[in-house]
Amino acid sequence: MIPARHAPVLVTAGLFAALFILGALQYDGFGTLRVFLNLFTDNAFLAVTAIGMTFVILSGGIDLSVGAVIAFTGVLTAVLVQAGWPLWLVFPLVLVIGGTFGAGMGCLIHFYRLQPFIVTLAGMFLMRGLAVVVSERSVPIEHSVYDAVNAAGVMLPGRAFISAQAIMLVIVLAGALILAHYRRFGTYVYAMGGNAESARLMAVPVARTTIGIYALSSFLAALAGIMFSFYTSSGYALAAVGLELDAIAAVVIGGTLLTGGYGYVIGTLVGVMLMGLVQTYIAFNGSLNSWWTKIVIGVLVLIFVCLQRIRIPTKAATGSARE
Amino acid sequence: MTGPKSIISTLQRHGALWPLVALGLIWLVIIIVNPGFFAFTIQDGRVFGGVIDIFNRGAPVALIAIGMSLVIATGGIDLSVGAVMAIAGAVAANLIVGTDLPVPLIILAGLGAGLAAGLLNGTLVAGFGIQPIVATLILLVAGRGVAQLLNDGQIITFQNEAFAFVGVGTLLGLPMPVWLVLFVLAAMLLITRRTALGLFIEAVGANASASHYAGVPVRAIKLTVYAIAGLCAALAGLVATADIQGADANNVGLWIELDAILAVVIGGTSLMGGRYSLVLAVVGALIIQSLNTAVVLSGIPPKFNLVIKSAVIVAVLMLQSPVAQAQLASLRRRFTA
C-alpha cells in the first residue's frame, strides 16, 4: 500500500504524465525522448535551486534571494573568467561566497529572530544590487571549457541528448536525497518544520541547522548560477528575475507544505518538470499571445493545486489544518 | 502624566518606537542631503512639501499594506495585489474610454473587480484550503494577463478630470491619495475595533484550530480579509491609474506586493499571524517611500539603489530586534563601565 503522505508527489507525477500524453497526441515531435530530456537540460538550474528551496521550505522558512544569487554568481563568474582568472579558482570562490552569504542570512534569522521572508528579501535586494554593481552590462564568457562542457553529453537516438546540465542535476538530486533522508541534517530540517519549539526541546541543534539550511540553499543557488552561466555562456545582472517564485511554486506543486515539515525532495523535481512541461506545451502550441500565456499558466497551476486537494485527506498529510 | 518619558514608553509598549525612530532617521538623512525638501509652500490652495510628497507617493503601498496587514494577521499572505491593481485600473480605464458611465460607477466597477479578485483568493484559501502563497501566486501570474487582455497590451490613456481627481486632486489642501489612505485607515480601524472582526482576525492567525473550536467563523474571516485586501489593492490601482491618467497593465504595481509585505513587517507585524497594527503598517509604507525618495535626492547612481535599500532594511529590522537591542545595551554598558 502506498502511504498517504506520498500521494501529492504521485498526483503531480500523474499530472505530468497526463499532460505529456496530451501534448504527444496534439503535436508532432512532442511525445519524444528528446523533449523529455530537454526538460532536464532546460530546467536543470531551476531544479537545483528548487531543491535547495525544498530544504528551506521543509524547515518552515523561505528563501527569496535565490534568483538574485544566481544573477550575482553568473555576473561575478563571467567577469572573473573574462578577467583571466582560472576556472578552478573562480568556481570554488563563487560557491563559497554563495554559501557564506546564505550562512549570514541564517545567522540573522536565528540569532536575531528576524523573519526569513524579510531577511531573504533584503538578501535578494543586496545580491541583485551587487550584481548590478559588478557589471550592469551582460558579460559574455569566451572559454574553451565552456564550449567543451556545453558540447559534452550523451547523444541518444532521435536527437535526444543527455547534457552536462542534466547530469549535474542528477548528481545534485542524489546528494540532496541522501542529505534529506539518510543524514541527521535532513531529519533536523523536517524536525524544525514540524515544530521549531519542540525541535529545540528535543535537542536539535537549531542554530547550526538553520544556518546550514540557508547556506545550503544559497550554495545550491550559486551552483545554479554557475550552471546558468554555462547554459547561456554569459553572466547578466538581470538574469533569473522572479525565479524564486518559480522555485517556490515548483516545490509546492511537488507536494511540499509551505508551513514546513511535510514533503519530499523528489516531489520538487517532479514539480519543476511539470512546470517546464507546461512551458514546452505552450511553446509547441504557439498560438497564445502574451496575456493568454499568463492566464493559461495561472489556470494550469490552479488546476494542479486543486487536483492535489481532491486526494483523500489524511490527518498525517494535512497536519494541523483541521478546520 | 504626559512627559517625554511616558510618551516613549507608551510608544514602546505599542511597538511604535522603533519604526518611528527609523522614519525619523531617514528623514534626517533627507534633510542633510537636501535641506529644502521639507519646506512647506502653499500654492493655489494646495500645500506642497516633502512630507506630503512622501505621503502622496507612498499612498498605493500604504493602501495595500493596510489590506495586507489583515491578511498577514490571519497567517496568510497576498501576492496578487499588484496584479489586482492592474485589473482594477484596466477596468476603470476601459470603462472611461468605452462608455459614458458616471465616474462614481466607474470607481465602483474598479473596486468591484478588486473585490472579485479578493473573493477568488479567499475562496481558494478558505474554501479549498490551498496555501495562501500559492493561491495568490495564481492571480499574480494570471491577473496581469487579464489586465493586459482588457487593455490589449497597451496603455489605455484617457482625459477625465473627475476620475483623475482620485489620483491628482486636492481636497482641503491635501492630495486625494493622502485622504484616501487616511480614510481607509480610519475605516479599517473602525471596522476592526468597533466590531469583533479584529479579535477574530488575530485569533484565527494565532491559532486557527482553537478559534474553530471556540466557534469563530474561521473561513468567513479568511474570506473577508482577502476581500478587503482585494478592495485595498483595487483602490491603489485606481489611484495609480488616475495618477498618470492611463492604465498601464504591464507595469502598474509590479513587485508592489514585496514592498507592501515589507511595510507590514517593518511595522512590527509577524508573518506568522496573530497581532497586527494597521497604523504601523502605514508607517512602514512611509519608511519605504522615504527611503526611495532619499535615494533619488542623494544623487547616488541608480545602480546602488538596491544595495542601499537592502542595507537600510536590515538596519531597520535590527533596530527592532530585541536581541540586537540587548546586545547594544550591553555594549554600551561595557563602554561606560
Place this chain on the structure above:
Amino acid sequence: MTAATPLLSLRGVRKEFPGVVALDDVDFEVRPGEVHALLGENGAGKSTLIKVLTGVYPRDGGEMSLGGGTLSPQSVGEAQAAGISTVYQEVNLLPNLSVAQNLLLGREPRRFGLTDWKQMNAKARETLTRFRLDIDVTRPLGAFSVAIQQLVAIARGVDQRAKILVLDEPTASLDASEVEVLFDILRDLRTAGLGVVFVTHFLDQVYALSDRITVLRNGRKIGTFETAELPRPKLVEHMLGYELQGTASSHASRGTVTEGNDAALEMDSACVSGSVQEISLAAQSGEAIGLAGLLGSGRTEVCRAIFGLDTLSSGRIRRNGRDVHITSPRGAIAKGIALCPEDRKANGIVGELSVRENIALALQARRGWWRPIPAREKRAMAEKAITDFKIATPDADKPVRLLSGGNQQKVILARWLAIEPDVLLLDEPTRGIDVGAHAEILRLIHQLCERGMALIVTSSELEELVAFSHRVIVLRDFRQIAMIEGEDITEDAVLQAIAS
C-alpha cells in the same frame, strides 16, 4: 542512601519574567537512586525550574552543579550531553516525523554515515515493547493519540540513558495501567542509580513512587521532605499555603435529577465513519455523564461527534427531544453545547492573545461580528474568572501562552462557562490541574449540575469520575460496552467493565 552526595544540586536559582518572579532563590538537589517529586500549584514555577535546569531559559542568578562539576547548559543539547534527559510538560515531539524518528532523533543508528532505517525501526519497536506499546513505528507520530505521544516522549527520555531523568507531568494523559508500566520502569532506573525528577499533580502517584518531595509555592521553595514522613494533608497545605477543606467527592447530589422529560442531549445509535460506532447516551439537565475507557477507546471521538467536529454517518443527536443537525462547533455552540477540548495547546488556547481575549472569545463568537462585547464587560469577565478560578497571572493582558499549563486550562474552562451552555462537554478537564484547583473543578461540576446544566465528562481518573458521575458510560474500541448507573457506580465496577 540518605547521606549520599547529591548528583544534582541547585543553589539560589532565580528566574524572572516580565512582571513575574518565577523562581526566587530556589535550592534543589537530587541524589543518585532517588525519585524526587517536585510539587506545587499551577504556576508555582516547576516547569520553569526544569527549563532553567536544562538550558531552555538562561537563569538570572544562582548556581547549578551536576556530579561535582558546574552545570551551565546553554541549550537542551548541552544539558543532554551533560547527562540530563528531559520530558517536558505537554507533548513536545514532532507530529510530522515517524514514531521511530521521534524516539531516536539525534541518535539515529547509522551505517557508513547514513541513517540505517531498518535498524532504527527495529530499535524503536524494541524500546516501545518495554512500554507495552505495539504500534507501527513508521507512521507519523501525529496520527496517534495524545496518550501514545506522551508514552513515546517518555520512552525517548528514558532511552537516553542519562544520569538524571526529568519528567514534567508525564502521566497527565495516561491511564492507570500505563502509569503502572511507567512506574515499573522508573523503579528499575532508580535501582540502577539514576536520579529522577518527577512533577505531577497526582498525589497518589507521589506517594506510590517518590522518595523525597520538594514543594514550590509562588516561585519560592517551601521545603524538601522525606515522602514517608510527610502526611498527605500536610503536603497539600504546604503546596496551597492553606488547608484544603474535605474533598468534594460526595455523592450527595446523585439522584436529584428529574427523569422522564426529554434529555438535554441524546445520542441515538450515532456512528461516525472511521470513528465511533453505535453510541447511545442521554444526558438530562443537571446530570453528569462520565465517559470511561482505556486510551484510544473513543471518548474524545464521542465529544467530537457531539460538538460537530466530525459528521455523523448515521444515527441522531437530539436536544430537548428535537433532532438537531450539527456540522460545526459554531452550530453546536448556537445550540447551547460547549466543548473544552483535550489537547489544549492545539485546540484550546490562542497563545498570542491575552487572557482576557481568550476568555471572551467563545462568547464573542456566539454574539457574532457586529455586537462586540464592550471593553468594560470583557474586563469584568476576565477579572471575575481570574479570582473565581484563582488563575495565576499578573494581569488579564498577559498572553495566555506565557501562563503555566494548569492556568491555561483554567482560562479555557472560564471561556466556556462564559457562554453559559446547557450542555458542557469536558474532555479531560482536570489534566494538569493542581490539587487545589482539582477540588475546585470537581466542586464546579457539582455546581453546574445543580444549576441544571448537562455535563459529559471524560477523565482518566476513575476516582474523580466515580465522584461526580450520575451515569458512567464505558467505551472500548469506539463502541459502548457498558452503562453503569446510580449507586452501582464504583471504581471497581467501572474497572471491571473496562477490563471485561
Place this chain on the structure above:
Amino acid sequence: GSGSSEGAANDQLTVGFSQVGSESGWRTSFTQAVQAEARDRGIDLKFSDAQQKQENQIRAVRSFIAQGVDAIVIAPVVETGWKPVLTEAKRAGIPVVIVDRNMALKDDSLYLTRVASDFVEEGRKAGRWLMEETGGDCDIVELQGTVGATAAIDRMTGFNEVIANYPDAEIVMTQTADFTRARGKEIMETFLRAMDPADICAVWAHNDEMALGAVIAMKEAGIDPGDDILVVSVDAVPDIFKAMADGDTNATVELSPHMGGPAFDAIEAHLRGESVDKLISVNGDLFTQETAAEEYQKRTAG
C-alpha cells in the same frame, strides 16, 4: 502542423517567434506587427512570450527546434548567452533571424541575419538634437531605463558621447524610472522638488513612457513642458506624437516595431537559396513637433 527542416517551398512556412515579453506598449505593438505580417504572408507563426526571462526564451527556442520549424525569429532579452542554443539550431539546420536588440556573437554563421536597431545611435540622435536646439548649453535631468537593461545602457552611452563634446551641457540629476510612466512621473516630481525647476533645461528620457510621466509631473507643478523644459525621448509610440502635437514634448527617436517584414523577407529569400545580408538596419528617424500631428493621424489610423 510542421514541416521537415528542409522545408519544401510549397508547404506552408512555419516560423517560431520568441519574444521578450509584453512589458510595454511598444513591445506589444511590435508583437502585433510581426503577427500581422505573418498572417498576411500565410506564415504559420509559433509565438512564445518569454516574460522577460532569457531562460524561457532559450527553452522556447529549443522547443521550436524539437518541433522542427522552418525558421526561428528571436527578439532577445539580452545580448549575451545565445551561443549554445544557436549552435543547436545550426546543427538542426534551422535558420535564425535576430530582431530588435543585438546579440553578442563572434561567429556570424550562427544566424542568418539581424534586423536591428542601434540603441547607441538612438541615444546619439537624441543628444545631437538637444545640443542643436540649445546650442550646447543645457542642464539636463535624465530618466534612465531599468538598471542593467541594454536599451538603457546603450542609449545613455550614445547620448553621453554626444554631450561630452559640449562643455556647457551637463546631466545634473539622473535616476532610473524603470521605463514606466508612473515611475517617470514620480522621479520627475522628486527632481522638481529637489532643485529649482528654472535651472532645468531639458528632460532626457530613455523611453517615451517615462517622458510622458515626466510631462504629467511638470504640468502638475505648474511648469509648461516643451517650453519651460524641453523633453526628448526614444521609441516613437503613438502617445508621444499626441504629446508632441500638443506641445508637451519636443522630440522622439523612432524605434520601429516593423521588423517582422524584413525578417520574413530574409527567411523566404534564404529558403529560396538566395544569399542574405548579415545586417538589415531599421534605424528610425527623429521626429519633432512639426510633423507630430500628421504622424499621430497616420499611426493611429491603422
